[in-house]
Amino acid sequence: MAYLILISITCFKKGYLNVIALFSISLVWFYTLFLYGVLDRAYAGYQFITVLNLGSINGLFFFIGLGIDGISLSFLLLTVLILFLSLLSTFEKNILFLKEYCLMIYFIFVLLILSFLVTDVLSFFFLFEGIILPMFLLIGIWGTVYRKVYASLLFLIFTLVGSIFFLFSLLLLYIEVGTFSFSLLSKLYISYSKILILGFFIFITFAVKIPMYPFHIWLPEAHVEAPSVGSVILAGILLKLGGYGFIRILYPCFKIAIYFLFPFITMLTCIGILYPSIIILCQLDLKRIIAYASISHMNLVVLGIFSDTIEGLMGSCFLMLAHGLVSALFFFLIGFLYNKYKTRLFLYYSGISQAMPLFSISVFIASIGNLGLPLTCNFIGEFLIFVGLFEKNKFIFMLCLFTIVITATYSLYFFNKLCFGNLTKYFKTFEDLTYIEVMIILPLIIYIFILGVHPNSGLDLLYSNLCFILEKIK
Secondary structure, X not given: OHHHHHHXXXXXXXXXXXXXXXXHHHHHHHHHHHHHHHOOOOOOOOEEEEEEEEEEEOOEEEEEEEEEOHHHHHHXXXXXXXXXXXXXXXXXXXXXXXXXXXXXXXXXXXXXXXXXXXXXXXXXXXXXXXXXXXXXXXXXXXXXXXXXXXXXXXXXXXXXXXXXXXHHHHHHHHHHHOOOEHHHHOOOOOOHHHHHHXXXXXXXXXXXXOOOOXXXXXXXXXXXXXXXXXXXXXXXXXXXXXXXHHHHHHHHHOHHHHHXXXXXXXXXXXXXXXXXXXXXXHOOEHHHHHHHHHHHHHHHHHHHHOOOOHHHHHHHHHHXXXXXXXXXXXXXXXXXXXXXXXXXXXXXXXXXXXXXXXXXXXXXXXXXXXXXXXXXXXXXXXXXXXXHHHHXXXXXXXXXXXXXXXXXXXXXXXXXXXXXXXXXXXXXXXOOOOHHHHHHHHHHHHHHHHHHHOOHHHHHHHHHHHHHHHHHHO
């Protein structure tokens, strides 16, 4: 079906590209909702397993194993929602090379869907790295004119360096055990020295993707120069591939390496949580502010994953889903603002609540979601992570707890400076959110509160699978 849709997108007239892409993603969205209803939440393993035959060459058969569990289904739901809203945003403005723009988004969509469905490390590697090219083109071609080439190259270099470590790890892994299956890797014996080497290399790969300190340099540049949809996809979904890789590959398969690297990981994550939170206070670009906030939140996710507690694991997965919603909402709003007034500099905006009430309410919801106010989804994820850290190490818990104050400070300052005070004098006319813009952000706002008020709708999917992973570690 994917091939037919891609051919249709290529061949149809320009005016129908958005409709075809939205229709195809809508079909996948309804199918994922169906899976959400029929998935057995008590079973800790892949369900609906199938094999996708890719053909054979000289007697060698190529195939991809596909399956779904609670963890992958959670990320699938987030992926389909954000990419649907990203394509919906193309109706709002004229985009250069619209056909190619929609194709890039659709390629990312197909690769992400398969990344969360595959059941072996090798297929995950090729899909994981295949997303680099369309994202590189999205930043380099449709980004802002100032430093888009530099930002796209920085993104490419950092991710390719991480890919080298991943590829080397896969070669060593296959030589040692002869399989790439997720389920088999956790049961096979690997020598102590090789586990440390493989664990360290795989850790570097996903640390670049998240990104952790000091591999975070590419993310603020990529966010600032990427188009709004590129920033939404990058923060909402692509960063989650690093956390997904930690949970799916590193955590259950290389447990000895985790225990050995834990002090090193803890040091990097604590710096990665505190440092971006402080740097935000002196940033002027709206996108750069949200980019550094994303780094801080994703480092907290990593710390929760390696807390070695079920509360920390569940909190990390839940916070990744919550951060995907909140960061996507923020980047959509900043994109709407930039399209209207052609600047993202913080100093040019003030008092816009007087002229743009709908926009101001949306920024307020995104701000309280970012600081983790109760009844929002971020609160549930952060609370569970802090519970896990309290069980693991009281000192680390107290150190990370300090970030709540910093996050609340810059979130409230961001909202206050943007929406209150005297109305800015730099713009002659003001325009509030349009009908399409409201339709884009409304689902994100609804899910932010649904997951905050009724978190079991997401936690039920994760619990049995994460308990199974934690038992394998023990």
